Amino acid sequence: MGALITPMLLHKGVEIVGAIARSPTKVGRDLGDVAGLDREIGVIVEDDPAAVLASCSADIAIVSVGSLVGAMYEHFRRCLEHGVNVLTIEEESLYPWLTSPAQSAELDEIAKLNGVTLTGSGIQDVYWVQLVSGVAGSMLEVESVEGRAQWNIDDFGPEVAQEFYIGRMPEELEQAVENDSWYSPTVMNTLHALVAALGLTVETSDVRVTPIVATADVRSATLAATVPAGRVLGLVDEVRLVTREGPSVEFQMSGRVYDQPTDVDTNDWLVRGAPAPVRLENVGYSTRALTGSIITNRVPDVLNAQPGFVTIDKLPPSRYRPLPLAHYVRW
Amino acid sequence: MGALITPMLLHKGVEIVGAIARSPTKVGRDLGDVAGLDREIGVIVEDDPAAVLASCSADIAIVSVGSLVGAMYEHFRRCLEHGVNVLTIEEESLYPWLTSPAQSAELDEIAKLNGVTLTGSGIQDVYWVQLVSGVAGSMLEVESVEGRAQWNIDDFGPEVAQEFYIGRMPEELEQAVENDSWYSPTVMNTLHALVAALGLTVETSDVRVTPIVATADVRSATLAATVPAGRVLGLVDEVRLVTREGPSVEFQMSGRVYDQPTDVDTNDWLVRGAPAPVRLENVGYSTRALTGSIITNRVPDVLNAQPGFVTIDKLPPSRYRPLPLAHYVRW
Numbered sequence: 011m012g013a014l015i016t017p018m019l020l021h022k023g024v025e026i027v028g029a030i031a032r033s034p035t036k037v038g039r040d041l042g043d044v045a046g047l048d049r050e051i052g053v054i055v056e057d058d059p060a061a062v063l064a065s066c067s068a069d070i071a072i073v074s075v076g077s078l079v080g081a082m083y084e085h086f087r088r089c090l091e092h093g094v095n096v097l098t099i100e101e102e103s104l105y106p107w108l109t110s111p112a113q114s115a116e117l118d119e120i121a122k123l124n125g126v127t128l129t130g131s132g133i134q135d136v137y138w139v140q141l142v143s144g145v146a147g148s149m150l151e152v153e154s155v156e157g158r159a160q161w162n163i164d165d166f167g168p169e170v171a172q173e174f175y176i177g178r179m180p181e182e183l184e185q186a187v188e189n190d191s192w193y194s195p196t197v198m199n200t201l202h203a204l205v206a207a208l209g210l211t212v213e214t215s216d217v218r219v220t221p222i223v224a225t226a227d228v229r230s231a232t233l234a235a236t237v238p239a240g241r242v243l244g245l246v247d248e249v250r251l252v253t254r255e256g257p258s259v260e261f262q263m264s265g266r267v268y269d270q271p272t273d274v275d276t277n278d279w280l281v282r283g284a285p286a287p288v289r290l291e292n293v294g295y296s297t298r299a300l301t302g303s304i305i306t307n308r309v310p311d312v313l314n315a316q317p318g319f320v321t322i323d324k325l326p327p328s329r330y331r332p333l334p335l336a337h338y339v340r341w
Numbered sequence: 342m343g344a345l346i347t348p349m350l351l352h353k354g355v356e357i358v359g360a361i362a363r364s365p366t367k368v369g370r371d372l373g374d375v376a377g378l379d380r381e382i383g384v385i386v387e388d389d390p391a392a393v394l395a396s397c398s399a400d401i402a403i404v405s406v407g408s409l410v411g412a413m414y415e416h417f418r419r420c421l422e423h424g425v426n427v428l429t430i431e432e433e434s435l436y437p438w439l440t441s442p443a444q445s446a447e448l449d450e451i452a453k454l455n456g457v458t459l460t461g462s463g464i465q466d467v468y469w470v471q472l473v474s475g476v477a478g479s480m481l482e483v484e485s486v487e488g489r490a491q492w493n494i495d496d497f498g499p500e501v502a503q504e505f506y507i508g509r510m511p512e513e514l515e516q517a518v519e520n521d522s523w524y525s526p527t528v529m530n531t532l533h534a535l536v537a538a539l540g541l542t543v544e545t546s547d548v549r550v551t552p553i554v555a556t557a558d559v560r561s562a563t564l565a566a567t568v569p570a571g572r573v574l575g576l577v578d579e580v581r582l583v584t585r586e587g588p589s590v591e592f593q594m595s596g597r598v599y600d601q602p603t604d605v606d607t608n609d610w611l612v613r614g615a616p617a618p619v620r621l622e623n624v625g626y627s628t629r630a631l632t633g634s635i636i637t638n639r640v641p642d643v644l645n646a647q648p649g650f651v652t653i654d655k656l657p658p659s660r661y662r663p664l665p666l667a668h669y670v671r672w
Contacts, residue, residue, distance in 0.1 A: 018481050136479040141472055147659035148467040150349050150634040208661045255663050285630035291622045292476075299616035303481040327658050328478035330539045332586050
């Protein structure tokens, strides 16, 4: 994801002053090279975050590593304590207030102490919250919101594939779900953000996770390995929330290694209620690429925000940025 | 439209203190009766706007009469000078700055002098601006935006049908277009609002208006008359704007008297550019009914806005209002 976002930031006039990675295949190389550009940009990818943060005077760090606040806590803290704003695609941070309230409050305090902002965004921000709550904003009464989306595990890093049990036995995933030790924030925290955008409050939640099992051997690019038939190729993560006010909100997300040439990302939402149900469908949208461009467009919003852990419910809607990003920043 | 919006406002806890109409079929009757409710609400529809505005201490007037700022100027001025905020479905007011700059500046000044706000909204606000600019807000580069929508003339008042030359000879409409004496703000001013939402500026505009001619006699409910074969049943209004920054924005809107049971309102937008083109489609949406609910949801935004002629580019996105509208007003 860092390699995807690098040329987008450069295209919008951002000066990249540092790059951090863990993989030995990236560390020590020029970022332009790692990002697949046809030129070097004079920034060497390093593996010591503290050293990079101390040596460059960055306004903002784009952080894409894991999917949970707990796993990302030290990464975020380190950036914030160096006075660097953080914009992350880590999914729980889209709206972490119900799932990691203590750590989120701590990060909020650290951010405020250092006068910087921490925000989570990505495809969820626009396509699963902003547009869906926009449709709801056209309605008199919302009875329910039902979303369905599909994306390709291979479009993201190997950490995501591992979190999704890709290549493991279906029973392992089922066991983890049964033991409550498997948790994907992609759907749950998106719905928490959506419920907040609708002005509602979560009362109960139901989660149903179903493995998608490979019926033949499938090559996974992100894992650089073959998923044998009978192993986990992906999963369907369904969450249904009932709000205290009555309306229910549900989202069924299928994330898997695409194995058919016709597989495409889909996004389809139905808002039921009065005066009439409205469906919202996006054809041609790409979960991965649009995550990169949404992150790019969000940079000025994070730099302009009040200090703290500022979730998207406190930000203006994501906007198109025809000019270099610096133009939109109130320095 | 007033009859449509009345029960929506009541449903959201709004106290209606006055009602104004011109039609002798409405004046003198209880508003509940005129709006088709099963009860009287104790508000008699009157035809003297000044008397109604003077006798009731209203916070806001919902104004739905004509489609142009010029035609509505006196109505708006009267409300504003009585210290009453105005929320209107009059289409030019969605973004009148390029088409009626002098009158809009005057209304802005009158509103500010009286400490109240004037805003235009309706289906355009959410479905042709907010959602479309939301999709653009997910993209790195926008090359073009192309919209297509279809709506039923019979869903609106007879003034709209008259403005659209329904029942007249196609040559009359063609002549009016040729003489530049026909102008529909529905498409043009929507695109002006969209271009503003994209952070772009209009450079050139092309308009193409094509009559839709009845091939058989068609009954128009709003005209309470039959449109004979060979007469204007509707029209296709296409506008294409090129912006100074490069991207083009076009919208083709077909408004006609529906004559087939399968006719439905459609809304379909394609945003071309990088990283990939994205299509936005709404199935099941109703131009008329959603105009009513969007107006209802916008009431708190207008009451909370700064005084002046405040167009939607200066307002937060339209939001769902689960609670009575008064809950969202900063009194």
